[in-house]
Amino acid sequence: MSQxxxxxxxxxxxxxxxxxxxxxxxxxRDKFTMTGGPDGGDGGRGGHIILKGNAQFWTLLHLKYxxxxxxxxxxxxxxxxxxxKTGRDEILEVPLGTIARDAETGDVIFExxxxxxxxxxxxxxxxxxxxxxxKTPTLQTPRFAQPGEPGREEWMILELKVLADVGLVGFPxxxxxxxxxxxxxxxxxxxxxxxxxxxxNLGMVSYRxxxxxxxxxxxxxIEGASKGKGLGFRFLRHIERNSVLLFMIPAxxxxxxxxxxxxxxxxxxxxxxxxxxxxxLLAITKADLLDxxxxxxxxxxxxxxxxLFISSVAQKGIPAxxxxxxxxxxx
Numbered sequence: 254m255s256q257x258x259x260x261x262x263x264x265x266x267x268x269x270x271x272x273x274x275x276x277x278x279x280x281x282r283d284k285f286t287m288t289g290g291p292d293g294g295d296g297g298r299g300g301h302i303i304l305k306g307n308a309q310f311w312t313l314l315h316l317k318y319x320x321x322x323x324x325x326x327x328x329x330x331x332x333x334x335x336x337x338k339t340g341r342d343e344i345l346e347v348p349l350g351t352i353a354r355d356a357e358t359g360d361v362i363f364e365x366x367x368x369x370x371x372x373x374x375x376x377x378x379x380x381x382x383x384x385x386x387x388k389t390p391t392l393q394t395p396r397f398a399q400p401g402e403p404g405r406e407e408w409m410i411l412e413l414k415v416l417a418d419v420g421l422v423g424f425p426x427x428x429x430x431x432x433x434x435x436x437x438x439x440x441x442x443x444x445x446x447x448x449x450x451x452x453x454n455l456g457m458v459s460y461r462x463x464x465x466x467x468x469x470x471x472x473x474x475i476e477g478a479s480k481g482k483g484l485g486f487r488f489l490r491h492i493e494r495n496s497v498l499l500f501m502i503p504a505x506x507x508x509x510x511x512x513x514x515x516x517x518x519x520x521x522x523x524x525x526x527x528x529x530x531x532x533x534l535l536a537i538t539k540a541d542l543l544d545x546x547x548x549x550x551x552x553x554x555x556x557x558x559x560x561l562f563i564s565s566v567a568q569k570g571i572p573a574x575x576x577x578x579x580x581x582x583x584x
Contacts, residue, residue, distance in 0.1 A: 262312070262313060262412065262413040262414075263313070263410070263411070263412050263413070264313045264316045264317055264410070264411050265320075265356055265408060265409070265410050265411075266316060266319065266320060266321070266322055266408070266409055266411065267320060267321045267322070267406065267407075267408050267409075268302045268322050268374060268375040268405070268406070268407055268408075268409050269302075269321065269322065269323045269324065269375075269404060269405070269406045270299055270300060270301060270302055270324045270375040270376055270377040270378065270404040270405050270406075271298075271299030271300035271301075271324040271325045271326040271327060271340030271341070271377040271378065271404045272299045272326045272327065272340075272377070272378045272401055272402065272403045272404040273296050273297070273298055273299045273326075273327045273340075273377065273378035273379045273380040273381060273401030273402045273403075273404075274296030274297040274298075274299075274326065274327035274328045274329040274330065274337035274338075274340075274380045274381065274401045275296045275329045275330070275337075275380075275381045275398065275399070275400045275401050276293055276294070276295050276296050276329075276330045276380065276381035276382045276383040276384065276386075276398030276399045276400075276401075277293030277294050277295075277296075277329060277330035277331055277332060277335075277383045277384065277398055278291070278293050278383070278384045278395070278396055278397055278398040279291070279292055279293040279294075279331070279332040279383075279384070280292070280293075280384075280394060280396070281332070281333075288394075290385075290388060290393060290394060291383070291384040291385045291387070291388050291394060291395055292332055292333050292334050292383075292385055293330055293331075293332065293334075293383030293384040293385055293398050294330030294331050294332070294333070294334045294335040294336045294337065294383045294385075295330045295336045295337065295380050295381065295382050295383050295386075296327055296328070296329050296330045296336075296337045296380030296381040296382075296383075296399075296400075296401040297327030297328045297329075297330075297336060297337035297338045297339045297340060297380045298327050298339045298340060298377050298378070298379055298380050299324065299325070299326055299327045299340040299377025299378040299379075299380075299401065299402070299404045300324030300325040300326070300327075300339070300340030300341045300342045300343060300377045300404075301324060301342045301343075301373045301374075301375065301376050301377045302322050302324050302342070302343045302345070302373070302374045302375040303342055303343070303344045303345065303371050303372065303373055303374060304344075304345050304347050304351065304353060304365055304371070304372050304374050304411075305344050305345065305346050305347070305365075305369070305370070305371045306346075306347065306348075306349050306351070306365040306366070306367050306368050306369060306370040306371075307346040307347065307348065307349075307368065307369075308348075308349055308368040310346060310347060310348040311348050311455065312348065312413070313347065313348070313351070313411055313413055315346075316345060316347075316411065322343050322345065323343065324340055324341060324342060324343040324375075324377055324404070325340035325341030325342075325343075326340045326404070327339055327340040327377065327378070327380050327401055328340075329401075330380070330381070330383045330398070334383070334385060336380070337380055339380075340377055342377075344371070345374075347365055347411065347413075348413055349365060349366055349367065349368065350364075350365070350366065350413055350414045351364070351365045351411055351412070351413050352364045352365075352411070352412045352413075352414060353365075353372075353374055353409055353410070353411055354409065354410040354411075354412060355407070355409065355410075356407075356408035356409055356410050357407075357408065359410075362374070362409075374409060375404075375405050375407060375409070376405070377404055378401055378402030378403050378404045378405075379401065379402045380401050380402075381398055381399030381400045381401045381402075382398065382399040383398050383399075384396065384397060384398045386399075417455060417467040417468060417469035417495050417496075418466040418467050418468065418495065418496050418497060418578075418582050419458075419466060419467070419468045419469070419495060419496070419497045419498075419499050419578055419582070420468075420469050420495030420497070420498050420499070421433065421468065421469065421470045421499050421501055422498050422499065422500050422501065422517055422521070423500060423501035423502060423517065424502075424513070424517070426503070427501040427502060427503050427538060428501055428503060428538035428539060428565055429470045429501050430470050431538075431565040431566070432470075432501070432536070432538070432563075432565045433456045433468055433470045434456075434565075435565040435568070435571065436456060436458045436468060436571070436575070437456025437457055437458045437459075437468060455467060455468070455469050455470075456468050456469075456470070458575065458578075460575055460579050464579070466578065466579065466582055468499075469495060495531070496531065496532075496582055497531065497532045497533075497534060497578065497581050497582055498521075498528070498531050498532070498533050498534070499534045499535075499536055499578065500514055500517055500518075500533060500534065500535045500536070500558075501535075501536050501538050502514060502517075502535065502536075502537055502538065503537075503538045503539045504537050504538065504539045504540050504542050504543050504547075504551065504562070505539055505542060509554050510535075510537060510551060510554050510555050510556070511554050511555065511556050514535065514556045515556075518533075532581050532584075533558045534558065534559050534560070534561075534577060534578065534581060535555065535556065535558055535559070535560035535561070536560070536561055536562075536563050536570075536574060537551065537555070537560065537561070537562045537563065538563055538564070538565065539564060540562035540563055540564045540567075540569055540570065541564035541566060541567040541569060543562065548562055559577055559581070561573055561574050561577060
């Protein structure tokens with residue numbers, strides 16, 4: 254199975270939580286007591302559907318074919334104040350960066366960002382109170398109890414936004430996958446045609462003194478991506494989670510460096526204006542094609558953000574790029 258078919262960043266699931274058990278209306282009886290008072294126990298809570306963060310997961314693939322998630326019902330209360338058993342919770346492990354949305358309204362319910370974090374997605378129904386709760390001075394032997402609350406059935410959307418320190422932004426064939434393969438142990442598919450990368454690739458980049466940062470190669474943007482063209486905003490959302498955006502523009506671009514940067518920036522702004530507040534860095538790739546004179550000429554048309562000329566193939570400017578990224582992440 255290719256990485257493309259393994260990576261799933263969106264699932265729609267039907268969640269059915271458990272119904273609460275009924276409270277008991279039992280009256281105490283034993284060989285010495287013929288007309289005892291109420292001793293009915295409470296019903297058990299219905300099972301919740303819970304999301305749990307797991308740092309080892311990077312995709313929602315395991316939930317793609319589980320359309321219906323059903324938790325257990327709570328048991329009824331018993332005599333002698335015995336509570337009913339709680340319904341079985343259904344715990345779904347998800348990657349960090351998973352957002353839960355209400356499928357009907359589209360509203361974000363919560364987001365899972367930490368390993369081991371648990372949040373209730375669909376709560377189970379509460380168990381009913383036993384008749385012991387309803388005893389009063391004027392009603393010594395209540396013969397009724399509360400029914401349990403029904404569970405809920407609702408459609409939910411789980412959406413994954415990749416968590417990374419640095420997001421690579423550029424048109425197809427800007428050299429993003431090549432850079433990631435040089436800097437990290439990630440092995441993205443690399444070829445000279447548009448949309449080689451159709452899923453985000455994550456790579457751990459080693460820095461000095463055992464330190465490291467995470468880099469994400471986001472699928473190439475095309476003009477109109479913010480309106481859904483090409484691979485569209487389905488992948489632009491992954492950029493929202495990156496601390497630093499590294500724009501990559503090849504030295505052999507047919508446009509000026511500044512013009513290409515403005516087009517990329519505009520696509521991000523159209524999608525989410527808040528992306529403009531993140532630190533922007535610029536790497537001009539394939540710089541092994543340039544001599545000093547051409548490089549100096551191109552530098553004059555660079556936007557006013559930190560930039561470097563690099564070549565992943567010739568290893569030009571790579572240590573300096575790591576330094577720049579590390580300094581920006583930790584500034």
